[in-house]
Each structure stands twice: as C-alpha cells, then as structure tokens.
Amino acid sequence: MNAPTTIGTTEKVADAIRSGIRTGQFVPGQHLVEAELTLRLGISRSSLREALRHLSGDGIVAIHRYRGAHINRLSRREVRDLLEVLEQLVRLAARLGAASGHANRGLMDAALEAARRHGEDGDHRSYIAARQAFYDCLFEVAGNQELPRVTPLRRADLFRAQIRPYQTRAQQDSHTDGYRLIAQTVNAGNVEEAEAAVAALFAQTRAMVDTLPDEAFDVG
Amino acid sequence: MNAPTTIGTTEKVADAIRSGIRTGQFVPGQHLVEAELTLRLGISRSSLREALRHLSGDGIVAIHRYRGAHINRLSRREVRDLLEVLEQLVRLAARLGAASGHANRGLMDAALEAARRHGEDGDHRSYIAARQAFYDCLFEVAGNQELPRVTPLRRADLFRAQIRPYQTRAQQDSHTDGYRLIAQTVNAGNVEEAEAAVAALFAQTRAMVDTLPDEAFDVG
DNA sequence: GTCGTCAATATCGTCCGACGATTTCATCTG
DNA sequence: CAGATGAAATCGTCGGACGATATTGACGAC
Structure with missing residues (x-):
C-alpha cells in the first residue's frame, strides 16, 4: 500500500484523532486547539500540524487560516454526495471481487463479526472496526490497490459519528x-448480484438519511 | 470546496511541486531533498514538510521514514488500477452531468481548448491545464462536491508525465x-451516450498503456 | 438595553536552530 | 571482489520565537 516502512509520530497522531472520532472523544464540528492537543498527545506542534494537514487531505478535518482546524461536520448534501461516490467505488470493488473468482474466507468472517459486535454489546467502536475490516477484505479480494486509497471511508466515519x-x-x-x-454474493462469484447487493445497501442508507432531522447535519 | 479562506505557504508549495511535475521540473521517481527544496522555494522546513505530507495524501509523493520523499513513479499495475477507479468516477460525473439537464458552455470550451493547446504548439503544460479545466467543468456540471475531492486526477498527472x-x-x-x-454528449443530456463516451476514452487509454515499453513504468 | 468601536487576548502561520536516529556512501580490510 | 566499518548526509522530532489574524470582552453612544 502507501504505508511507510515504519510508522512515525505523524501517523500515530492521525490514528489517535481518527480513533477519537470513533470513540466519541472528538465530535464533528469540534474545534481542535493545537496547544491543547500537543499537551494531551505529548507531541510537538510540528508533528501535530503535519498530522492535521494529512487528515485535512482525507476530508476529516478542515483548516481555516488563522482559525485553526476543526473536525468536519457534513451537511445533508455533503452526505448525499459522499454516498453517491462511495457507492460507485464499493460497487466496483464488489464487481472486481466477484469476478476474481477467489473466494475469501475473511470477507464473510468480517461481515459476521460486524453483526456480532453490534448485536452483542452495541459497542459502536468495535462495530466500526469490524466494518473497516470488512472493507479491507473487500478491497483485497478486488485486487485493486487504488481503491482503498481513494475510497472515502474515513470521511464516511464522520457521517456515522453524526x-x-x-x-x-x-x-x-x-x-x-x-x-x-x-x-x-462476492464469494459466490456472482457479479450481478454482488453489485445489486451494494446498490441495495446504499439505497437503504440513503433512505435512512432522509428520515434524519436537520440537527444531525451541518447547515448547508 | 475545501479551500481555506485564504491560501497559505503550504498550498503554494504544494502547487509549486504539482506544477513542477507538469513542466518536467520534477520527474517521477525523483528524490526530494528537504534542504534543497527549502532553498529553491525560499521557505522553511516546517512549511515544506506540511506540503509534502499533503501531497503524500494525494499519492503524488511517497514518504519513507528516514529516507525522505520522492515523486511517485507508477508501475504498470498501479496505472491499470488507477485507470479503473478513475473511469468509474468520471463515468459517474458524466452521468450526473448529463442527467442534470444544465448544458454548460465552459465544458465544451475547455475540451476544444485542450485540443487547440495541444494542436498548436504541443506545449504539454498548457494542455494539462486545459485538461484540468475540462474536468473542473465536468465536476461542476455533475454538481457533486465529493467527486473532485476523491477523483485521483493529480495522480493521473503522474501517469501522464511518465x-x-x-x-x-x-x-x-x-x-x-x-x-x-x-x-x-453531456451537454446534450444524453446519459447513455455520455457514459459510453467515457468508457471509450478509457478503453483507448488502456490500449495505449498496453503498447508502452516497461521502461515507462516503475518495477512492480 | 442594544448597537457599534476599539483594545486586549488567544490562537495560528512561519521561521529558525538544535539534536538524536537512521540511511547512505566511501573507504578499508581480508 | 565481498563484507565490515566509519563518516557524511539526511531525516524526524522538539522547543522557542515573532508577526499576523481572529475572537473576545470592555466601553461608550444612541
């Protein structure tokens, strides 16, 4: 992938913030004060700013000059646009995965694990982790290295948090x-049904979004 | 979009490097030495490193710990994967644009401009600029704000340079x-033909890639 | 009491210098 | 010529500094 040989402070900080979003430690819209974060994470401003710049590229935080960084809060329209793009990429992954013919044991395992995690204790964090594992498997089966790089899953985490x-x-x-x-369907190698399954999932998500109140979204 | 209120040093540096790739000033695979770049661009290491981190997120440069940054050089497989993802996103843009019903004067202008720029003097840089303008218009017509954010056009510039x-x-x-x-086709509002046009363009590009020698690509 | 003006404060953007960590490269040795 | 070795180059991280800008709160006018 694009991962450096060894991980550095920047990556650790970025992971900490991403993880913090999943745990609710950071909430969409929250202002990120550099001085406070450097203290909390025990790092220097340089490393923090590099990490924030990185996260900014993923659309997780927004940086406004002289006003600092804040966790992005998506508007209803941004969520719709995000889902539209996401659907295309996941469809591509499902299509490629189904066409590859290589059934992947971990794919179904991850899906089941996500369901179990959610069903058992309702721990949102481990559910999100299982969901991530599911997509990782899907991308691996698809065999396209560019897919995980462009797919805005991290940004979708923002949506989930909201x-x-x-x-x-x-x-x-x-x-x-x-x-x-x-x-x-992907493991069965059924291309058409796999794509249909993805389409159904996103149609469902879209319908759910439409039922949510305006307070769940940023003013757009 | 995601642009800050005003542009800062980081953005200027990132643009300088991106532009340098188009002009041939930076070549894929080239090692980027911090000390040299800070002198050439007249900036501090902090700003440069933030910019490199940003470009790393776009897949334009790769950063290896203690070995610094270098302009990415794509392997044949990475190019294939890139084109596959890119095609889906451009297809989505064309579909949305055609379905929107809003004909866009600038879209065709940009396409013609790209052809003219190329035909006239063969200046690769202005051709790339016109190509970017074309995609900008396409995304605008599509009306999806997430598309320009995830579409790996910058990474495709690497491919073009190679x-x-x-x-x-x-x-x-x-x-x-x-x-x-x-x-x-997009301006005519013909959804199916617009998608077909995109598919044809990418099929052509793929075929062209297959004719290129191994020296054009990174070892994969 | 509300509004606008203005100074004080908080925070950010950028720069500089420092030092350990690691890779890279030239040299030496067998 | 292969491998060990040491020096140099380069990077990663830190801390401090200072101007630039946004935000806040006090103050006075109406």
Whole structure:
C-alpha cells in the first residue's frame, strides 16, 4: 500500500484523532486547539500540524487560516454526495471481487463479526472496526490497490459519528445484513448480484438519511 | 470546496511541486531533498514538510521514514488500477452531468481548448491545464462536491508525465477527440451516450498503456 | 438595553536552530 | 571482489520565537 516502512509520530497522531472520532472523544464540528492537543498527545506542534494537514487531505478535518482546524461536520448534501461516490467505488470493488473468482474466507468472517459486535454489546467502536475490516477484505479480494486509497471511508466515519444518536437498532441490524449479502454474493462469484447487493445497501442508507432531522447535519 | 479562506505557504508549495511535475521540473521517481527544496522555494522546513505530507495524501509523493520523499513513479499495475477507479468516477460525473439537464458552455470550451493547446504548439503544460479545466467543468456540471475531492486526477498527472515521451501525436489527438465527445454528449443530456463516451476514452487509454515499453513504468 | 468601536487576548502561520536516529556512501580490510 | 566499518548526509522530532489574524470582552453612544 502507501504505508511507510515504519510508522512515525505523524501517523500515530492521525490514528489517535481518527480513533477519537470513533470513540466519541472528538465530535464533528469540534474545534481542535493545537496547544491543547500537543499537551494531551505529548507531541510537538510540528508533528501535530503535519498530522492535521494529512487528515485535512482525507476530508476529516478542515483548516481555516488563522482559525485553526476543526473536525468536519457534513451537511445533508455533503452526505448525499459522499454516498453517491462511495457507492460507485464499493460497487466496483464488489464487481472486481466477484469476478476474481477467489473466494475469501475473511470477507464473510468480517461481515459476521460486524453483526456480532453490534448485536452483542452495541459497542459502536468495535462495530466500526469490524466494518473497516470488512472493507479491507473487500478491497483485497478486488485486487485493486487504488481503491482503498481513494475510497472515502474515513470521511464516511464522520457521517456515522453524526448519525449515531439517531440510528435505531433495527436500522443497524439491517445494515449488517447488507454486509452479509455482499460477502455472500462476492464469494459466490456472482457479479450481478454482488453489485445489486451494494446498490441495495446504499439505497437503504440513503433512505435512512432522509428520515434524519436537520440537527444531525451541518447547515448547508 | 475545501479551500481555506485564504491560501497559505503550504498550498503554494504544494502547487509549486504539482506544477513542477507538469513542466518536467520534477520527474517521477525523483528524490526530494528537504534542504534543497527549502532553498529553491525560499521557505522553511516546517512549511515544506506540511506540503509534502499533503501531497503524500494525494499519492503524488511517497514518504519513507528516514529516507525522505520522492515523486511517485507508477508501475504498470498501479496505472491499470488507477485507470479503473478513475473511469468509474468520471463515468459517474458524466452521468450526473448529463442527467442534470444544465448544458454548460465552459465544458465544451475547455475540451476544444485542450485540443487547440495541444494542436498548436504541443506545449504539454498548457494542455494539462486545459485538461484540468475540462474536468473542473465536468465536476461542476455533475454538481457533486465529493467527486473532485476523491477523483485521483493529480495522480493521473503522474501517469501522464511518465508516458509523455512515448506518446504519439495521433494518440493525443484521439484523446482530445474523446474529451469533445464527452462534452457534446453531456451537454446534450444524453446519459447513455455520455457514459459510453467515457468508457471509450478509457478503453483507448488502456490500449495505449498496453503498447508502452516497461521502461515507462516503475518495477512492480 | 442594544448597537457599534476599539483594545486586549488567544490562537495560528512561519521561521529558525538544535539534536538524536537512521540511511547512505566511501573507504578499508581480508 | 565481498563484507565490515566509519563518516557524511539526511531525516524526524522538539522547543522557542515573532508577526499576523481572529475572537473576545470592555466601553461608550444612541
């Protein structure tokens, strides 16, 4: 992939912030004060600023000159645009994965794990981790190295964090079912059904977004 | 978009490097020594490193710990993967643009300009600029803010820089014709033909890649 | 009481210098 | 010529400094 040989401070800081978004330690819209973060993370401003610049490229934080960085908060329209792009890329991954003919044991495992994690304790963080593992497997089966690089999954994490308080249990169960169906059809090598499964998952997500109140989104 | 209110040193440096790739000042595979760049660009190491970190996120430069940054040089496989992803996103843009019903004068203008720039003096730099303008217009017509954010056009510039010495005039003429056809079909609101035009353009590019010698690519 | 003006403060952007860590390269040795 | 070795080059991280700008709060006018 694009990962350096060994990880450095910048990557660790970026991971810490990404992880913080999943745990709720950082909330979309939150202002990130450099002095405070350097203290909390025990690093220098240089490293922090490099990490923020990196995250800015992923669309996770926004940097405004002389006003600093803040965790991005997506508007309803940005979420719609994001889902539209995301769907195309995941469809491509599913298509390539199904066409590859190589069934992947981990793919279904990850899908099931996501469902289990969610069902058991409702721990959102481990659910997100399992979801990430699912996509990692999907990209691996697809065999396209560019896909994980451009797919805005991290940005989708922002969306997940924003809508979390409004999501019902049934909605999330239905979502993990979608993962299972994708894993199943991809492993079966059924290209058309795999794409259809992805389309169905995103259609469902879009419908869910439409039901959410305006407070869940940034003013756009 | 995601642009800060005003541009800072980091953005200027990143633009300088991107522009340098287009002009041939920087060549794929080239090692970027911090001390030299800070002198040449008249900036501090902090700003340079932030810019490099930003470019690293776009896949333009790669950073290896204690070995510094270098301009990425794509392998044949990376190019194939890149084109595959790029095609999906451009197809989405063409589809959305055609479906929007809003004909865009600038789109065709940009396509024609690209052809003219190329035909007149063969100045690769202005050709690339016109090509960028074409995609900017396409994204604007598409009306999806996430598209320009994820579409790896900058990375495609790397590819263009690598294959430049091997491209024939006829191939490039044919390519600009492809832009024209896309602009025409999108402006006409013909969704299916617009997508077909994009597919044709990428099929052509893929075929061209297959004819190139191994020396044009990084060892993969 | 509300509004606008203006100074004080907080925060950021950029630069500079420092030092250990690691790679790279030229040299030496067998 | 291969491998060991030491010196040089380069990077990663830190800390401090200072001007630039945004934000805040006090103050007075109406």
